Amino acid sequence: MGRVAAYLTQIQAVADTEIRKLRHDPGELYTRALQPLIWLLLFGEVMAQVKGLNSSGGSYLEFLAPGILAQSVLFAAIFYGIAAIWERDLGVLHRYMVSPAPRSTLVLGKAISSGVRGLTQAIVVYALAFLLGIKLSFSPVDIFGVAALICIGSALFSTFSLIIACIVKTRERFMGIGQVLTMPIFFASNAIYPIDIMPRWLHVISSLNPLTYEVDGLRNLMLADGTSKYGLWLDFGVLFAVTAVLVAIAARMYPRLTQ
Amino acid sequence: MASKSPVIETDSLTKVYGTFRAADRISLTIQAGEIFGLIGPNGAGKSTLIKMLTTLLPPTSGSARVAGFDLVADAAHVRAHIGYVPQLLSADGALTAYENLLMSARLYAIPRVIREERIATALKRLDLSASADKLVQSYSGGMVRRLEIAQSMIHEPDVLFMDEPTVGLDPVARRNVWMHIRELRDRLGTTILLTTHLMDEAGELCDRLGVLNAGRLQSVGTPGDLEAVVGPDATLDDVFAVMTGADLNPERASDNVQHSCDSDHSPA
Numbered sequence: 001m002g003r004v005a006a007y008l009t010q011i012q013a014v015a016d017t018e019i020r021k022l023r024h025d026p027g028e029l030y031t032r033a034l035q036p037l038i039w040l041l042l043f044g045e046v047m048a049q050v051k052g053l054n055s056s057g058g059s060y061l062e063f064l065a066p067g068i069l070a071q072s073v074l075f076a077a078i079f080y081g082i083a084a085i086w087e088r089d090l091g092v093l094h095r096y097m098v099s100p101a102p103r104s105t106l107v108l109g110k111a112i113s114s115g116v117r118g119l120t121q122a123i124v125v126y127a128l129a130f131l132l133g134i135k136l137s138f139s140p141v142d143i144f145g146v147a148a149l150i151c152i153g154s155a156l157f158s159t160f161s162l163i164i165a166c167i168v169k170t171r172e173r174f175m176g177i178g179q180v181l182t183m184p185i186f187f188a189s190n191a192i193y194p195i196d197i198m199p200r201w202l203h204v205i206s207s208l209n210p211l212t213y214e215v216d217g218l219r220n221l222m223l224a225d226g227t228s229k230y231g232l233w234l235d236f237g238v239l240f241a242v243t244a245v246l247v248a249i250a251a252r253m254y255p256r257l258t259q
Numbered sequence: 260m261a262s263k264s265p266v267i268e269t270d271s272l273t274k275v276y277g278t279f280r281a282a283d284r285i286s287l288t289i290q291a292g293e294i295f296g297l298i299g300p301n302g303a304g305k306s307t308l309i310k311m312l313t314t315l316l317p318p319t320s321g322s323a324r325v326a327g328f329d330l331v332a333d334a335a336h337v338r339a340h341i342g343y344v345p346q347l348l349s350a351d352g353a354l355t356a357y358e359n360l361l362m363s364a365r366l367y368a369i370p371r372v373i374r375e376e377r378i379a380t381a382l383k384r385l386d387l388s389a390s391a392d393k394l395v396q397s398y399s400g401g402m403v404r405r406l407e408i409a410q411s412m413i414h415e416p417d418v419l420f421m422d423e424p425t426v427g428l429d430p431v432a433r434r435n436v437w438m439h440i441r442e443l444r445d446r447l448g449t450t451i452l453l454t455t456h457l458m459d460e461a462g463e464l465c466d467r468l469g470v471l472n473a474g475r476l477q478s479v480g481t482p483g484d485l486e487a488v489v490g491p492d493a494t495l496d497d498v499f500a501v502m503t504g505a506d507l508n509p510e511r512a513s514d515n516v517q518h519s520c521d522s523d524h525s526p527a
Contacts, residue, residue, distance in 0.1 A: 006368035013365030021353045024394065091349030095410070098313045098343040099366040100335050258315050 010101035014109020019116055029117075033124040036072045040064065040128055043192075053193050058135075058225065065134050066218035066226070067191030069125040070211055073118040073150055077157035078182050080114055081165030082174050088257045089171075097258045104251040107159060111247065114158035115151035122150050126222075135224035145221040145232070152239045153214040157185075159246040166253035190229075191215050213238040266291045266418055266450040267312065271321035274307050274474075281307040283474035284321065289452060289467075291417075294444055296465030297454045298495075300503050303471040305454040306346070306422060312452070313343045313420050326417040339367070342411030346422035348403045352396035356387050356406050359395060360413060367414035381409040385439060401432025408439060412449070419443065421453040425460060433457075437464050458495040468495075472503040 001009065022029065040061065047053060048060035087093040096106050129136055137143075164181065168174050186192075188202060189211040195203055206212050217235035220228035228235065267289040274282040282304040289295045297305045310316035312325055314334045323330040326340035350359050360378045369377055382388045385405040395403060404424065411419060424440065425433040437460070443449045455461050461468055462482045470477040470485070478485060486493045489501050 001368045001370050009365045009368050013362050016365070017351065017354065017358070017362045020358055021351070024353055089347075091345035091347035092351055094315065094343065094345045095349055095363070096366065097315055098338055098341065099363075100339040100368070101366045102335075255315070259310075 007102065007105060010099075010105035011109045011112065013101070014096070014106055015112040015116075018110070018113030022117070022120075029120050029124075032072065032076060032121060035075065036068045036121070036125050037128055039068045039071065040125075040132060044068075044132075047192070053197070058223070061129075061132055062134050062223055063194075063219070064192060065125065065129040065132075066222045067189075067215050069122060069150070069222065070153060070189075070215045070218055071186055071191055072121045072125060073153050073214075074157050074185060074211060075182065076117050076121055077114050077154045078161045078178055080110055080158035081161035081163075082171060082178065084110070084162055084165045084254075084257060085169065085171050085174055094258050097255060102251070103254045104247060106254060107162065107247050107250045108155075110162065111155035111159055111243075112151075114154040118150040118154035119147060122146065129222075136222060137224045137226065142221045146218060149214055149217045149221065149235070149239070152236070152243055153211075156210055156214075156239055156243040156246060159243065159250045162250045163246065163253055166250070166256045169257065185209060185211050189215060195229075210239055210242045264291050265289065265324075266293075266327075267323070267325050267452065269312070269321065269323040272308070272311060272318050272323050273320045274304075274311060274316065275319040280474045282311065282318075285471075285474075285476045287469060287476060287479065289450060291450055292444060292448050294440065294451045294453070294464060294466050296461045296468045297452070297471055298456070298458070298461050298468055298499060299471035299477075303503065304474040305471055307474075308471070309343075309420050309422055309452070309454060313341060314338055339414070340417045342414070342416040342419040344404075344407045344411050344419070344421040344424055346426065348400065348407070348427075350395050350398075350403050350406045350410065352394065352398075355392050355394055356382065356398075356409075357391045359406060359410055363410040363413045369414060377413055381413055384412075384442075385409040399432065400428050401435055404428065404432070404436055405439060408436070408443070412443065412447075415447060416449065418450045418452065421451065423455055424453055425455070425457065433460070440464065458499060462495050470498065470502045477502045 044061050044064045047064070053060055084093065126136065164177060165174055168177055188205045189209045190206060191211060195206045195212065198206060213230060213235040216228050216230050217232055220226045220232060265288045267287065269285055269287045271284040271286055272282060273280065273284055285308060297308065299305055307316065311318050312323065312330065314330065314337055317331065325337045328336040328340065330337055354362070357378065360381055364374045364378060382391050385408055387402065387406060387409065390398065390402065395406060398406065425436050428436065440451060441464070444451055465482065467479065467481050468485060469479045478488070480488070482495055485498045486495060489498050
């Protein structure tokens with residue numbers, strides 16, 4: 001097998017394994033559907049009464065839906081680090097690590113499977129948003145763009161989570177730090193309120209947060225009359241660049257888990 | 260592979276954690292086609308040695324060649340020529356046996372044209388063909404172990420590392436795994452390095468044994484050689500006790516080795 005073909009096959013080995021597991025036991029997908037439902041229905045309906053939360057002119061639910069999609073993708077992806085520690089404890093990770101597959105194929109395989117998980121979340125959020133009367137864009141180009149954003153966002157945050165796992169190494173510590181990290185990523189972003197109403201310091205943090213760019217791109221592509229604050233090029237550019245850096249770091253750090 | 264040539268050669272291989280020497284200047288040569296067993300108490304360095312030889316853990320100092328490649332400089336080549344069965348039952352329970360093997364075949368980049376045939380052969384060789392499409396979580400411990408051996412042999416490695424291959428198995432499943440390990444060696448000439456706490460496994464399955472204690476390789480030889488060193492009627496249990504100073508008082512452990520070797524009575 002040529003080098004490139006081998007590399008792609010090794011990525012496939014990891015990604016396909018995860019996807020097959022989801023197919024054997026899809027229960028996780030259903031339970032994950034509950035969270036966006038709760039946010040849109042409870043949080044969304046109440047916060048829609050608050051004035052000043054929406055800068056773009058449409059309804060608050062419209063503003064919120066892409067944020068909740070990004071959130072559910074984030075929460076699903078953050079689970080990857082703990083899964084990696086779990087795989088280490090089971091010995092599954094050792095099997096990967098003694099194989100000649102380059103470490104980056106393991107990271108990319110996980111990132112891709114995380115993207116697939118993210119896409120299933122997107123279907124759920126689209127269905128909920130449609131039922132709530134949010135005007136969605138169904139143009140194929142927009143849908144493709146959303147899928148691409150979800151995949152890259154999932155890859156970014158699952159790889160980030162993997163790096164944290166390589167640092168903390170145990171499930172208990174990860175549980176603690178996982179919460180501490182997801183909350184600021186979510187709240188210090190434009191997911192549930194516009195950045196413009198934030199105090200200056202938080203405004204700066206939010207504009208350094210990759211989630212902000214994912215949500216920004218989603219607002220543009222997901223909604224029928226959506227707009228982007230930063231522009232799609234910047235949104236995609238930031239997400240790609242951060243993901244590339246994180247994959248490189250994770251590939252270097254991954255072997256630490258089995259040492 | 261048939262001729263006698265070293266497949267594993269370590270030279271003063273050492274792993275130090277802070278001030279703790281988990282593996283201390285281990286020099287060991289294992290020939291092609293040998294079944295070599297590492298015995299020694301918990302924490303003696305067996306797993307550390309296996310982790311280093313499987314490239315999971317970089318050595319602090321010393322060197323080693325595995326399957327003809329330098330362990331550190333050429334780790335990727337070493338990985339392509341070894342198989343590893345971890346201590347825990349690590350086959351993925353949420354997948355079928357076929358899927359577990361497919362994953363391994365892809366990880367080792369086995370070309371698509373021979374992949375299915377390899378998987379079928381591996382299943383057949385380890386007597387798993389009938390259960391190939393069942394989820395592994397429904398397997399017995401012995402079946403999982405056999406599947407793991409099949410997985411780690413999918414690329415037909417020169418060396419197979421096994422960390423306590425029969426721990427937790429019932430006596431019948433244990434003998435069945437032994438049979439498969441011997442068969443691999445006889446049919447494919449695979450060199451096997453395993454660790455064990457079971458002296459019957461060490462005696463019946465292994466051609467040669469290495470006794471590790473406190474990170475150091477105390478002694479190497481056939482089970483018979485080692486027994487003869489300890490005494491005329493010594494069993495491997497005695498070998499283990501004497502050579503590892505299995506004494507409740509660790510201060511006296513090293514003394515015991517001296518005394519017992521000289522005067523042929525078991526340690527207090």
